[in-house]
Amino acid sequence: MSQGIQSFASRAAAAGTPARPKTGAGSGTGRGTGRGIGRGIGGALTALFDTLALWAERRRQRRDLEALPDHLLSDIGVSRSDAANEADKPFWRG
Numbered sequence: 001m002s003q004g005i006q007s008f009a010s011r012a013a014a015a016g017t018p019a020r021p022k023t024g025a026g027s028g029t030g031r032g033t034g035r036g037i038g039r040g041i042g043g044a045l046t047a048l049f050d051t052l053a054l055w056a057e058r059r060r061q062r063r064d065l066e067a068l069p070d071h072l073l074s075d076i077g078v079s080r081s082d083a084a085n086e087a088d089k090p091f092w093r094g
Contacts, residue, residue: 059091 039047065078066087073083 055091058094062087062089062091 065083070080
């Protein structure tokens with residue numbers, strides 16, 4: 001995974017820096033559920049860029065999966081129709 005695609009928490013953990021606790025539903029903080037709420041503009045920008053990087057990675061992986069030949073798809077247990085269905089998903093859907 002390239003440095004640009006790693007999330008803030010992953011980079012912080014790799015650097016030995018404790019990541020900030022998550023806020024939102026189920027965190028017990030009583031704050032909103034938005035990704036950047038409670039973290040300031042820097043946290044909101046980090047969340048935005050992490051989301052954009054995730055979407056770009058999904059798009060690339062789906063395009064690569066669709067381009068695989070049938071014998072490689074069968075090696076990983078994926079049919080051609082499954083690969084086509086996955087490739088047809090919009091990048092924002094997981």
